Amino acid sequence: MxxxxxxxxxxxxxxxxxxxxxxxxxxxxxxxxxxxxxxxxxxxxxxxxxxxxxxxxxxxxxxxxxxxxxxxxxxxxxxxxxxxxxxxxxxxxxxxxxxxxxxxxxxxxxxxxxxxxxxxxxxxxxxxxxxxxxxxxxxxxxxxxxxxxxxxxxxxxxxxxxxxxxxxxxxxxxxxxxxxxERMPFPGPGLSVRILGEVTREKVEIARRANRIVEEELLEKFRPWQTYAALVGKGTGVKGDVRAYGWIVAVRAVESRDGMTAQPLEIPHEVLMRLASRLTSEIPEVTHVMYDLTPKPPATIELE
CATH class of the missing domain: 3.40.50.620 (HUPs)
Structure with missing residues (x-):
């Protein structure tokens, strides 16, 4: 030290x-x-x-x-x-x-x-x-x-x-x-590495809203070393009894000491369900929510 x-x-x-x-x-x-x-x-x-x-x-x-x-x-x-x-x-x-x-x-x-x-x-x-x-x-x-x-x-x-x-x-x-x-790490390239594929203004705005919701739900209560939402692609959903082809959001929350290794936080099921509900209702373009359970290694903390 x-x-x-x-x-x-x-x-x-x-x-x-x-x-x-x-x-x-x-x-x-x-x-x-x-x-x-x-x-x-x-x-x-x-x-x-x-x-x-x-x-x-x-x-x-x-x-x-x-x-x-x-x-x-x-x-x-x-x-x-x-x-x-x-x-x-x-x-x-x-x-x-x-x-x-x-x-x-x-x-x-x-x-x-x-x-x-x-x-x-x-x-x-x-x-x-x-x-x-x-x-x-x-x-x-x-x-x-x-x-x-x-x-x-x-x-x-x-x-x-x-x-x-x-x-x-x-x-x-x-x-x-x-x-x-005690500020949570945020990647230098910002939300661009939380958007798999090409970065566009529309995707940035959706990722920004998704990250706000995830931080509101997880930061204060669970104190993760890092937590965020990433756009990982699109999938078919149903909204208002009508087909919706919307964004898939991956939520990640990890604990770590120095960022070299990390373990996913055990988030209660009801909290994850509330996250999914908020993300899909408050962001109309989102149809799917997933929780990333992969430690580092083999994954890195950010998806990109």
């Missing part, structure tokens, strides 16, 4: 050593990038420019909440929904999807860097991101999913050697609020 106080001291020293001017901080609002924000702010002060990219693939109310929490930190918000949807257009392969997301992600940050005359990028990559990316399991957008050529003088990753549980320890030591310290 990481020695928190020593890690914080060393991380701040390393950022000061590597950055000799202004730097962008890619802030998602999750615990990883939030820890990097505090470390970098202590290291270089007002030379840090935190940037939040609204990809259009976020959970319901996500952008508004991030602005509410971090607005006083000089946060710059970039609305880039159209760029990401265009970059993902026609792509169905999960790895190609992640690389396409990474391409748009970096180019949007480069645009901001040119405007602000910034040469450095700081991001919250953690050790499992490298393990999965370099091990060929999946290309995280901030590792193998990044383009090989970029305009930044350097990309700095202060917590790249930490696991998620260690990042949470550091977050608590830095005095971040519990809402951030």
């Amino acid at each position: 990481v020695k928190v106080d020593r890690f914080i001291e060393k991380a701040i020293e390393n950022i000061r050593r590597q950055v000799d001017g202004k730097a962008l901080l890619a802030l998602s609002g999750g615990v990883d990038s939030s820890v990097c924000l505090v470390l970098a702010r202590r290291a270089i002060g007002d030379l840090l420019i935190p940037v939040y990219i609204d990809t259009g693939l976020m959970r319901e109310g996500e952008t508004e909440r991030i602005v509410e929490i971090f607005g006083d930190a000089g946060l710059r918000v970039v609305h880039a929904e159209e760029q990401f949807l265009e970059g993902l257009r026609g792509i169905t392969d999960p790895e190609e999807k992640r690389r396409a997301f990474g391409e748009v992600y970096l180019r949007v940050l480069e645009d901001v860097a040119r405007e602000e005359e910034v040469e450095y990028l700081i991001q919250g990559t953690i050790y499992p991101d490298f393990i999965e990316s370099l091990g060929g399991i999946k290309s995280h957008h901030n590792v193998k999913g990044l383009p090989d050529v970029y305009e930044f003088k350097a990309i700095i990753e202060p917590i790249r050697d930490l696991y998620k549980d260690e990042v949470r320890e550091v977050a608590r030591a830095l005095g971040l609020p519990p809402e951030i310290c």
Whole structure:
């Protein structure tokens, strides 16, 4: 386990050593990038420019909440929904999807860097991101999913050697609020990896509504390490005594320590039935609901 106080001291020293001017901080609002924000702010002060990219693939109310929490930190918000949807257009392969997301992600940050005359990028990559990316399991957008050529003088990753549980320890030591310290992981590519196949605006909206319902039903009561809804295809159903060809939603809820392994939560049958009822009634386009019982391994936590 990481020695928190020593890690914080060393991380701040390393950022000061590597950055000799202004730097962008890619802030998602999750615990990883939030820890990097505090470390970098202590290291270089007002030379840090935190940037939040609204990809259009976020959970319901996500952008508004991030602005509410971090607005006083000089946060710059970039609305880039159209760029990401265009970059993902026609792509169905999960790895190609992640690389396409990474391409748009970096180019949007480069645009901001040119405007602000910034040469450095700081991001919250953690050790499992490298393990999965370099091990060929999946290309995280901030590792193998990044383009090989970029305009930044350097990309700095202060917590790249930490696991998620260690990042949470550091977050608590830095005095971040519990809402951030204990925040459920959310994939960098957002809802795009919770949509099997091509990403479209219609699918994103359905996935967003489905994720809200799942979180409302499971987060507070069961405290999963991660839970979500994914669109996995279409199936024939019946609504109002009429055939309905609608979306199949897979619900996943797991417990884990560091994200490297995970076990599915045992959700009571009546809760699953309520979930199915809400998903199919509140989202007319949904006709089927399934619960994913697969541990990691052999599955990964996200479907893509």
